[in-house]
Amino acid sequence: MKDIVRGWRHIQQRYNLIGSKCSQCGNVFFPSRVLCPECRRKGKIEDFKFSGEGKIHTFSVIHTPTDEFKTLAPYVVAIIKLEEGAQITSQIVDCDPDMVEIGDDVEMVFRKIKEEGEDGVISYGYKFKLKN
Amino acid sequence: MRFYGGIHLRDVAIIGVSQTKFGELWDVSFRDMITEAGMKAIGDANIEGDELDAMYVGNMSAGLFVEQEHIASLIADHAGLTPIPCARIEAACASGGLALRNGVMAVASGYHDIVISAGVEKMTDVVDPTPAIATASDQEWEAQQGVTFPALYAMMARRHMYEYGTTREQLAMMSVVNHKHGAKNPLAQYPREITVDQVLNSGIVADPLRLLDCSPVSDGAAAVILCPAEDAKKYTDTPIYVKASTQASGTIALHDRHDITTIDSTVHAAKKAYEMAGMTPKDIGGVEVHDCFSINGILAIEDLGFVKKGQGGPAIEDGITELDGRIPVNPSGGLKARGHPLGATGIAQAAEIVWQLRGDAGKRQIEGIEVGMTHNIGGTGGTAAVHILSR
Ligand SMILES: [Zn+2]
Numbered sequence: 001m002k003d004i005v006r007g008w009r010h011i012q013q014r015y016n017l018i019g020s021k022c023s024q025c026g027n028v029f030f031p032s033r034v035l036c037p038e039c040r041r042k043g044k045i046e047d048f049k050f051s052g053e054g055k056i057h058t059f060s061v062i063h064t065p066t067d068e069f070k071t072l073a074p075y076v077v078a079i080i081k082l083e084e085g086a087q088i089t090s091q092i093v094d095c096d097p098d099m100v101e102i103g104d105d106v107e108m109v110f111r112k113i114k115e116e117g118e119d120g121v122i123s124y125g126y127k128f129k130l131k132n
Numbered sequence: 133m134r135f136y137g138g139i140h141l142r143d144v145a146i147i148g149v150s151q152t153k154f155g156e157l158w159d160v161s162f163r164d165m166i167t168e169a170g171m172k173a174i175g176d177a178n179i180e181g182d183e184l185d186a187m188y189v190g191n192m193s194a195g196l197f198v199e200q201e202h203i204a205s206l207i208a209d210h211a212g213l214t215p216i217p218c219a220r221i222e223a224a225c226a227s228g229g230l231a232l233r234n235g236v237m238a239v240a241s242g243y244h245d246i247v248i249s250a251g252v253e254k255m256t257d258v259v260d261p262t263p264a265i266a267t268a269s270d271q272e273w274e275a276q277q278g279v280t281f282p283a284l285y286a287m288m289a290r291r292h293m294y295e296y297g298t299t300r301e302q303l304a305m306m307s308v309v310n311h312k313h314g315a316k317n318p319l320a321q322y323p324r325e326i327t328v329d330q331v332l333n334s335g336i337v338a339d340p341l342r343l344l345d346c347s348p349v350s351d352g353a354a355a356v357i358l359c360p361a362e363d364a365k366k367y368t369d370t371p372i373y374v375k376a377s378t379q380a381s382g383t384i385a386l387h388d389r390h391d392i393t394t395i396d397s398t399v400h401a402a403k404k405a406y407e408m409a410g411m412t413p414k415d416i417g418g419v420e421v422h423d424c425f426s427i428n429g430i431l432a433i434e435d436l437g438f439v440k441k442g443q444g445g446p447a448i449e450d451g452i453t454e455l456d457g458r459i460p461v462n463p464s465g466g467l468k469a470r471g472h473p474l475g476a477t478g479i480a481q482a483a484e485i486v487w488q489l490r491g492d493a494g495k496r497q498i499e500g501i502e503v504g505m506t507h508n509i510g511g512t513g514g515t516a517a518v519h520i521l522s523r
Contacts, residue, residue, distance in 0.1 A: 006272065006276075010272075031272070031273050057291065057392070058287040058288070058290045058291040058294070058392065059287060059290065060283040060286035060287050060290065060338045060339055060340075060341075061336075061338070061339040062278070062279075062280055062283050062337075062338045062339075063335070063336040063337060063338065063339065064280065064282070064335075064336075064337045064338065065278065065280060066260070066262045066263055066266065066278075066280060067260065067263075068278070069278040072278065074336075074339075075278065077277065077278060077279045077283050077287070078287070079287055079386065079387045079392065086387075087387040087388065088273075088387060089270075089273060089274050089277055089279055089385065089386070089387045090277050091277060091278055097339075102290070102291070102294050113276070113277070113278070114278070123276075125277075
């Protein structure tokens with residue numbers, strides 16, 4: 001149930017990589033923030049769409065996941081430095097985990113994230129894959 | 133601590149400490165563990181329970197682990213200490229450190245005189261504690277992407293290896309040294325030594341971290357009794373003084389750090405602690421650091437100022453963190469060998485440093501220690517608490 005409401009509330013962020021930008025200082029945020037941590041009340045927050053391109057800053061290969069992600073193991077998770085500046089945590093898919101390296105170029109893909117039980121809601125959102 | 137922030141504060145002393153055995157304590161309940169720790173600390177301080185003015189209890193997630201909130205009332209009740217006020221303090225794995233700090237502030241300010249700061253976690257009543265532990269990270273933007281808590285620390289480890297050339301063997305050495313010390317601690321969950329090979333051949337949890345890089349799932353409780361320093365000699369011949377008690381916040385999500393190989397909250401809390409105590413890292417004779425994962429032990433000795441950034445790995449390999457080294461780290465065995473019942477850890481760290489400073493640490497005694505430090509982290513560094521204690 002919580003995934004339905006959460007998923008719906010964040011559809012723009014999770015499907016389209018819409019974060020936010022402070023036009024006062026130029027900092028970009030993903031996920032979006034309603035307050036710029038640097039400018040605080042003086043900041044001006046607006047929606048900002050990320051291109052979905054970035055580089056792998058660091059990563060791990062998960063062999064012991066939680067139940068929800070058990071069928072994926074082993075799978076790659078990474079912190080990705082997006083081209084526009086913010087960093088995002090996501091899975092890296094469509095590759096042999098041994099191929100992934102720090103500094104690799106990646107791009108966003110739209111995928112199933114998880115299912116809430118057999119008859120439950122399916123959550124979708126961003127993952128990333130290596131660029132050729 | 134006087135005149136800190138322009139206000140006259142009372143100096144604070146620790147007059148009693150305790151820790152239950154840490155481990156998978158199937159036969160002991162949440163309420164029994166914390167009651168045992170409280171009774172032992174009160175006995176150690178030579179006071180009666182009804183002399184307490186207030187109780188602070190660090191606990192991360194009784195709601196998820198034992199399906200019980202409102203544990204402050206439950207604990208006061210089962211300790212036979214109603215109507216003394218009790219408050220639960222939560223900051224994930226730093227809950228204990230914050231409970232200690234809240235107790236120190238209460239006594240220093242003059243609001244209360246005798247206070248117990250305790251910590252407790254019962255983690256083995258659930259089949260899989262992983263989802264509960266994951267709530268220490270950013271639930272919506274880390275955990276929901278399939279990122280486990282060990283994977284976050286694994287990503288710090290990989291970046292540290294990439295930037296500074298830290299080796300897999302150096303990470304393993306952090307666990308090996310912890311176990312070397314923990315083997316001498318009868319209250320430790322795993323009081324036995326391990327080898328580098330055992331670490332390197334243990335199962336992969338989140339590459340590059342393996343099972344023996346990770347602190348275990350643990351049950352346990354610990355407690356300390358605080359009073360104004362000027363009264364301490366009434367209760368004990370060996371009061372231990374609180375020279376600094378600090379805390380700092382960091383971003384909840386790892387991806388929002390400017391440098392993920394530095395835990396800024398540790399740096400800030402340590403800087404303030406050295407200022408408050410009028411000390412430098414050279415004054416510290418032993419430290420209990422928050423090695424929830426081997427990499428965090430390495431980050432800690434760097435961020436607390438004992439070695440330069442990037443030098444943590446080689447330093448451990450050189451033996452400087454052993455009991456007879458330049459800066460003995462985790463004489464108790466640390467989170468890895470003593471065990472890590474989340475909310476209890478910050479208090480157990482303080483209990484260990486008190487035993488060390490009293491000269492009561494048995495076979496794991498650091499010779500000649502005059503000043504000790506504790507370092508307690510919540511999540512991946514969203515919260516850090518640092519304490520400096522002295523004879
Ligand atoms: Zn701004």
